Amino acid sequence: MNLRYTVKELYYQRRRAMVAAFGLSIGIALLIILNALSIAYRQAAQIPLKEIGADITVQRAGDVPQELSGAVFPCSAVTLKKDELEKVGSLPGIKGMGRALLLWVFDPERAWVVLGIERENSIGPAVLRYSVADGRFLEAEKSEALVEVAYARQFGIKLGDSLSISGREFPVVGLVDASRATKIAVANVYLPLKDAEALAVASKQLQSVSPYAAGDVNLVFIKADQDQIASLSPAMKKILGEKAAVATPDSFLKLLGSLFALSDKFTLAASLIAIVVAILIAFKTMAGNIAERAREIGVLKAVGWTNRNVVFQLIGEAVAQCLIAGILGLCLAIVVSFGLSFMNVSIPIPWEMSPTPHFLPGGGDQIFKTLRLPVTVPWSLAVFAVLLSVVIGGMTGGLLGRHIAKIKPSEVLRHD
Amino acid sequence: MINSGILSGVDLRKSYGSLEVLKGVSLAVDPGEFVCLVGKSGCGKTTLLSLLSGLEKPTQGRVSLDGKEITSSSEDELALFRRENVGFIFQSFNLIPTLSAWENVALPLFPMKIPQEQQRQRAMEMLEKLELGHRTGHLPSALSGGEKQRVAIARALVNRPKIIFADEPTGNLDSATGEAIMSILRRLNDEDGVAILMVTHEADLAKQADRLVRMKDGEIVA
Ligand SMILES: Nc1ncnc2c1ncn2[C@@H]1O[C@H](COP(=O)(O)OP(=O)(O)OP(=O)(O)O)[C@@H](O)[C@H]1O
Ligand SMILES: [Mg+2]
Numbered sequence: 001m002n003l004r005y006t007v008k009e010l011y012y013q014r015r016r017a018m019v020a021a022f023g024l025s026i027g028i029a030l031l032i033i034l035n036a037l038s039i040a041y042r043q044a045a046q047i048p049l050k051e052i053g054a055d056i057t058v059q060r061a062g063d064v065p066q067e068l069s070g071a072v073f074p075c076s077a078v079t080l081k082k083d084e085l086e087k088v089g090s091l092p093g094i095k096g097m098g099r100a101l102l103l104w105v106f107d108p109e110r111a112w113v114v115l116g117i118e119r120e121n122s123i124g125p126a127v128l129r130y131s132v133a134d135g136r137f138l139e140a141e142k143s144e145a146l147v148e149v150a151y152a153r154q155f156g157i158k159l160g161d162s163l164s165i166s167g168r169e170f171p172v173v174g175l176v177d178a179s180r181a182t183k184i185a186v187a188n189v190y191l192p193l194k195d196a197e198a199l200a201v202a203s204k205q206l207q208s209v210s211p212y213a214a215g216d217v218n219l220v221f222i223k224a225d226q227d228q229i230a231s232l233s234p235a236m237k238k239i240l241g242e243k244a245a246v247a248t249p250d251s252f253l254k255l256l257g258s259l260f261a262l263s264d265k266f267t268l269a270a271s272l273i274a275i276v277v278a279i280l281i282a283f284k285t286m287a288g289n290i291a292e293r294a295r296e297i298g299v300l301k302a303v304g305w306t307n308r309n310v311v312f313q314l315i316g317e318a319v320a321q322c323l324i325a326g327i328l329g330l331c332l333a334i335v336v337s338f339g340l341s342f343m344n345v346s347i348p349i350p351w352e353m354s355p356t357p358h359f360l361p362g363g364g365d366q367i368f369k370t371l372r373l374p375v376t377v378p379w380s381l382a383v384f385a386v387l388l389s390v391v392i393g394g395m396t397g398g399l400l401g402r403h404i405a406k407i408k409p410s411e412v413l414r415h416d
Numbered sequence: 417m418i419n420s421g422i423l424s425g426v427d428l429r430k431s432y433g434s435l436e437v438l439k440g441v442s443l444a445v446d447p448g449e450f451v452c453l454v455g456k457s458g459c460g461k462t463t464l465l466s467l468l469s470g471l472e473k474p475t476q477g478r479v480s481l482d483g484k485e486i487t488s489s490s491e492d493e494l495a496l497f498r499r500e501n502v503g504f505i506f507q508s509f510n511l512i513p514t515l516s517a518w519e520n521v522a523l524p525l526f527p528m529k530i531p532q533e534q535q536r537q538r539a540m541e542m543l544e545k546l547e548l549g550h551r552t553g554h555l556p557s558a559l560s561g562g563e564k565q566r567v568a569i570a571r572a573l574v575n576r577p578k579i580i581f582a583d584e585p586t587g588n589l590d591s592a593t594g595e596a597i598m599s600i601l602r603r604l605n606d607e608d609g610v611a612i613l614m615v616t617h618e619a620d621l622a623k624q625a626d627r628l629v630r631m632k633d634g635e636i637v638a
Contacts, residue, residue, distance in 0.1 A: 002526040005515065012514040012555075299510045302471060303524040303571065304499025306492045409495075410466040412510055413583050 001316035009317055010324075013289070020285035021325035024389060027278020028329025029336065031271045032377055032385050036337045038267040040375040044345055045252035048369050051182040053123040054098065054221035055229055057247045057353065058088070060240055062210050068357075071103045071114070071166055071203040076352035077218040078210035080240065085220060087239045093228030098124020098221035100185060101196040103206075104357055105165055110155075113356055114165060115187035116196020116217075124221035128190065131181040135159045135174030138192055145170035146190040149177045163189065166199050183349045183369045185219055186356075193217075245352055255348050275388070282325070283396050286318060290400045294407055301409035311401035318397025319390055326389025333385075334377050341375040422447045422579050422611045425468050428477035430460075437463045439634040440477070445579065448609040450602070452622040455631035461615045462583055464631070468613065469502055469581045470494040482578055499524055503572030503610075505582035509564040511556040511571075518543060518552040521570040542570035546600065562593035569600060573610070580604075582614040586621060598624060 010017050049055055062078030073079070089097050101116035117125040119138050129137045133149050145165075147157050152175050157163070161172045170191060178186045191199075197214045200206055224232055233246045300310055346368040354367055424444040430437050437460045445451050453461050466472040468479055470486045471494075478487045482501050486494060511520045521539035528535075543552050546566040556564055565585060572580050582601070586594030598621045605612050616622050630638040 004519065004532070005512075005526060008514045008516075008519070295510070296512055299512065300523070301495060302498070302504050302510075304495050304497075304502075304575070305527050306495045308492070309495075309527040408472065410471040412506060413462050413466055413471070 001312045003316070005313065006316045006320055010320055016285075016289050017321050017324075020282055020289060021321050021328060023281030023285065024278045024322055024325035024392065025329035025332065027274045027281070028326050028385050028389055029332040030274035030278075031388075032330060032333035032381055033336050033340070034267050034271050034274065035381055036333065036375050036377050037340065037373075038264060039378065039381070040341075040373045041256060041345070042249070042253060043374050044347065044371060045256060046249040047371055048182075048184055048252055048347055048349060049247065049249060051127070051369075052098075052125065052184050052221055053121075053127050053223065055224045055226070055248065056222040056232065056236075057184065058220040058222065058236055058240065059218060059245050059352065061243045061245060061352070065205050065209045067205060068104070068106045068111075070107075070205050071105045071199045072205050073200075073210055073212075073218055074102060074104055074355040074357075076245070076355050077102050079212045079216045080218055080220060082213070082215040084239055085217070088220070088222075088236055091232060091235050091239075093225040093232055094222055095225065096121075096123050096223040098122075098126065099193065099217040100125050100219040100221070101193060101200060101217045102185065102187065102219050102355070103196060103199060105199065107164070107166060111357060112151075112165070112189055113187040114189045114191060114196060114199070115185060116191050116193040116199075118193050123223050124219075125182075125185050125190070128176050128178060128181055131177050132174045133177045135172070137174055138190070139173075142173075143168070143170055143192065143195050144173045146174045146176045147172050148179075148186065148188050148190075149175045150179070151188040165189065165191075166202070168195070168199070170195070183367050184353050185221075186354050247350070247353060252347055255350070256345065279392055279396070282322065282392065283400075286321070286396055287400055290314065290404050294404060295412060297404050298407050298409050298412035301405075301407070302412050307402075307405040310405040311398065314401030314404070315394055315397035318400070319393035322389040322393025322396070323386070325393075326386040329389070330377070330382055330385055337375045337377050341373060343373045343375070344370055345373050346370045421445050422449075423468060423479075423481055423613070425464070425474075425479045426477055428464065428467055428474045428479070430463050430467060430472075431475045437634050438467070438474070441631075441634070441636055443468070443629060443636065445611050445613055447578065448605065448611055450605045450612045450624075450626045451614070451629060452625035452627070453613065453615045453629050453631060454617070454619075454622050457617075459631045460634045461631055465581050465583055465613065465615060469504070470498055499528070499575060501575075501578050503575065503577040503580040505565070505568050505572050505580060505585040507584040507587040509556070509561075509568045509588070511564055511567060513556055516553045516555055517548060517559065517567045520556065520567055521574050523571060524575050538574055539570070542574050543567070545573075546570050560593075561589050562596060565589060565593075565597050566600065569597070569604075573604065573608075577610060579611040579613065582612060584615050584617065586616065586618065591618075594618065594621065 059077040060080055061076050064075045065072040098121045103114045105112050105114050145163050159172055163170045200212050201214055229248050233248055236246050237244050297310055349367040421444040426442050428438050428441045441464055455461055467474045518539040521542050522535045525535040543549055548566055586597050601612055604610055622628055629636055
C-alpha cells in the first residue's frame with residue numbers, strides 16, 4: 001500500500017470519502033451510545049445498594065402480627081436465624097456481611113420504626129456514621145439512640161431528650177440525616193443492635209409470629225464478588241427458603257423498567273441493527289466510489305501493479321476512511337453521552353426494603369432514589385468501536401477491491 | 417526469427433465471441449526500432465497492441481517480449497513483467513487525477529521496493545528530461561493536454577523500459593502539440609534507444625517512423 005496515494009485520494013476526494021464515512025460514523029455513534037446507556041443504567045442500579053455499602057440485601061417475608069402492640073417485625077422482614085446466616089456467610093464469593101434488626105414498636109402514645117444497627121461495619125446502616133447532622137454517633141457499650149432529622153423535627157425531639165421505647169430509656173445523642181445517605185433501611189430511631197435485640201426478645205407479639213433469639217436479625221447486607229452476585233442469589237434462597245427476598249443490582253435494574261435496563265439483548269440487537277445498516281450504507285457508497293475508479297484501477301494494472309497491489313491499496317483507503325468514520329462516530333457519541341448524562345433517573349425503592357407502617361406519615365408513599373444517569377463512554381467501548389470500524393473497512397475494502405481488481409487492464413486502451 | 421527482436425508476435429489471432437478481430441498477425445520489432453502501426457478504425461490495431469504488450473491474451477499464437485514467452489504467463493507474472501520492461505502511452509493520457517505530476521510519473525514504482533525519496537528523484541529526473549521540471553507538483557487538472565501527455569510519457573519511461581507501446585498518443589491533441597509529442601518520442605528513440613510501437617491515424621507522423629506497418633481487417637497488409 002502506498003500511503004501517499006491513500007492520503008491524496010482521501011484528501012482530493014474528501015467529499016465522496018466523507019459521504020461514505022458519514023453513514024458508518026452514525027452507526028458507530030449509535031452503537032456506542034446504546035451501550036453507554038446500557039452500562040449507565042447498570043451502574044445506576046447499583047447505587048441504592050452501594051450507598052449502604054452492599055451489593056446484596058437479604059430479608060425474609062413472614063406473617064402479619066395479630067395485634068400491633070409492643071415491638072413487632074414488619075411482615076416483610078422476619079427472623080433470619082444466626083445459624084442460617086453463618087451458612088450464607090460461608091458461600092463462595094461473599095466478602096463481608098452487615099446485620100440490622102428492623103422493628104416496628106407500638107407504644108401507647110407513639111409508634112415508631114426502630115432500627116438496631118452495628119456500630120462499626122463498612123457494610124450496612126453503620127454508614128450512617130457519616131450522616132450525623134447534629135450531636136454524635138453511637139458509642140460502644142452505651143444504650144443510646146439516634147433520631148432521624150425529619151422525624152425529630154416533626155415530633156420536637158432534641159439532643160439530650162430521653163426516648164422511652166417499650167419501657168426502656170434511651171438518651172438521644174445524635175440526629176442523623178438518613179435521607180442523604182441511603183434510601184434503604186431508613187428508620188425513625190436508630191439503636192445499638194444489642195438493645196434492639198433485647199426489645200425483640202422481650203416482645204411476646206414478635207415471638208408468636210416469628211420465634212426470635214438474640215443473635216438473630218432480620219436485615220442482612222452483603223458485599224460480594226461482582227461476578228458471583230447472580231449465582232449467589234439462588235444459593236441464598238436455598239438456605240433461607242422461598243420467602244427470602246434477595247435484592248441485587250439486577251433486581252433494581254428490572255425496577256428501572258427502561259428498555260436498556262430490561263435486557264441486554266435489546267441493546268445487543270439494537271446495536272447490531274445500527275451497525276449492519278451502517279455497514280450497508282458504507283458498503284454501498286464505497287462500492288459506488290470504487291466503481292467510478294475502474295479506469296484508474298486499469299491504469300494501475302497496465303503499468304505493472306498486481307492484483308494484490310491493487311487490493312491492498314483499496315483496503316488501505318477503506319480502512320483509513322472507516323477509521324475516520326469510527327473516530328467521528330466516537331466524538332459524536334461522546335458529545336451525545338455528555339448530553340444524556342444530564343438526564344435524571346428515579347429508581348423506585350421497594351416498600352419491603354424500607355418498610356414504614358402505612359398509618360405513619362408517608363408510610364404508603366413510594367420512595368425513589370433520584371440520580372443523574374452516569375452516562376460515560378468507557379475506554380474499552382471506545383477502543384472496541386474504533387477497532388470495529390477498522391475491521392469493517394478492511395473487509396469492505398477487501399471485498400470491493402478483489403472485485404474491481406478483476407478488471408482487464410486492456411480496457412484502459414479504449415478511450416471514452 | 418522469433419527471438420531475434422525485442423518483441424515478436426507470431427500468427428496472432430483474437431476473437432471476441434464469433435467476431436474474429438485478428439486473423440493471424442505476425443509482427444517483430446527490433447531493439448531501438450520505431451514502428452508505426454496504421455490502418456482504418458476498427459481494423460484491430462489496439463487489439464494487436466494489447467496482445468503484444470501482454471495486457472491481453474491471444475486466442476491463438478505466441479508473443480515473446482525481450483526473449484520471454486509471455487503467452488502462457490499468469491496475470492500477475494504479466495503485471496510484474498510489464499512493470500520491469502514495458503511503458504505505455506495512451507490517447508486519453510490516463511493520469512490519476514488525485515496525484516501530482518511527479519506522483520503520476522512514479523506510479524509504476526509505487527509497488528516496488530524502492531525508497532520513496534528515490535522514487536521521487538527518478539520521477540523528477542524524467543520530468544526534467546521532458547522539460548516539465550517546473551510543473552512537478554501540479555495536479556493533472558492544472559496541466560494542458562500536451563503537458564499531460566508529457567507527464568504520461570515520463571511515466572512510461574520511469575521504469576527504463578526496453579519498449580514503449582503508444583496507442584494514438586497524439587489523438588487528443590492539436591496538430592502542433594501532436595507534432596511536439598512526436599518529436600519527443602523520436603528523440604527518446606534516438607537518444608535512449610528505447611523501441612517504440614505506436615498506433616497513429618496521422619500520416620505525417622507515421623512517416624517519421626523507422627518502419628510503417630499497415631493493417632486491414634485484422635491482417636497486416638504491408
Ligand atoms: N472487448 C471487446 N469485445 C468485443 N469486441 C471488441 C472488443 N475489443 C475490440 N473489439 C472489436 O474489435 C474490433 C477491433 O477493435 P480495435 O479497438 O482493435 O480497433 P482499432 O483498430 O484500434 O480502431 P480505432 O482506430 O478506432 O481505435 C472492433 O470492431 C471492436 O469493436
Ligand atoms: Mg484503437
